[in-house]
Amino acid sequence: xxxxxxxxxxxxxxxxxxxxKALTYSVPAAWLATGSLTASGALAQVAAxxxxxxxxxxxxxxxxxxxxxxxxxxxxxxxALVRRDDGFExxxxxLVQAIQVADLQEFTDxxxxxxxxxxxxxxxxxxxxxxxxxGRVGExxxxxxxxxxxxTYTGALMWRPTLDVTVLPTYARAGxxxxxxxxxxxxxx
Numbered sequence: 032x033x034x035x036x037x038x039x040x041x042x043x044x045x046x047x048x049x050x051x052k053a054l055t056y057s058v059p060a061a062w063l064a065t066g067s068l069t070a071s072g073a074l075a076q077v078a079a080x081x082x083x084x085x086x087x088x089x090x091x092x093x094x095x096x097x098x099x100x101x102x103x104x105x106x107x108x109x110x111a112l113v114r115r116d117d118g119f120e121x122x123x124x125x126l127v128q129a130i131q132v133a134d135l136q137e138f139t140d141x142x143x144x145x146x147x148x149x150x151x152x153x154x155x156x157x158x159x160x161x162x163x164x165x166g167r168v169g170e171x172x173x174x175x176x177x178x179x180x181x182x183t184y185t186g187a188l189m190w191r192p193t194l195d196v197t198v199l200p201t202y203a204r205a206g207x208x209x210x211x212x213x214x215x216x217x218x219x220x
Contacts, residue, residue, distance in 0.1 A: 096138030
């Protein structure tokens with residue numbers, strides 16, 4: 032049997048080892064580059080950092096009737112609304128103008144307002160109200176597909192009507208092992 036000639040380990044030629052090293056580094060780099068440079072990726076990054084308009088919280092409080100909405104969630108809510116609906120920014124601006132023309136100051140004045148008689152204004156208002164009540168923008172999907180844009184869970188307005196008598200449904204209501212301690216009283220727990 033003849034001995035196979037061995038390549039010099041210090042040579043820079045193409046070997047299996049060098050090929051595997053090159054693939055190990057190039058595949059993730061290519062994936063990251065194409066994922067972050069696509070048009071939708073770039074738009075999502077811009078929308079993720081979008082600042083809410085100065086009047087966004089005032090309009091949100093007027094439309095929901097809840098003055099206690101958390102200001103720190105404004106940019107997240109705005110970004111989610113703009114990301115999910117390309118026309119939301121223009122619809123919102125039109126809605127704000129209609130609210131100003133109608134001189135709406137109270138939540139109770141909204142239903143009979145001329146601003147809400149326009150279907151486009153009503154759709155923009157419903158989108159904004161839904162975002163605050165549900166804590167998300169978009170439909171929840173049953174499969175492992177991209178789902179809704181998340182804003183808040185515990186801060187969602189849907190919990191407010193029964194907050195005094197129900198605990199928000201989470202996995203650890205009062206921290207790990209909370210069920211081991213006896214309740215303080217049957218009347219309050």
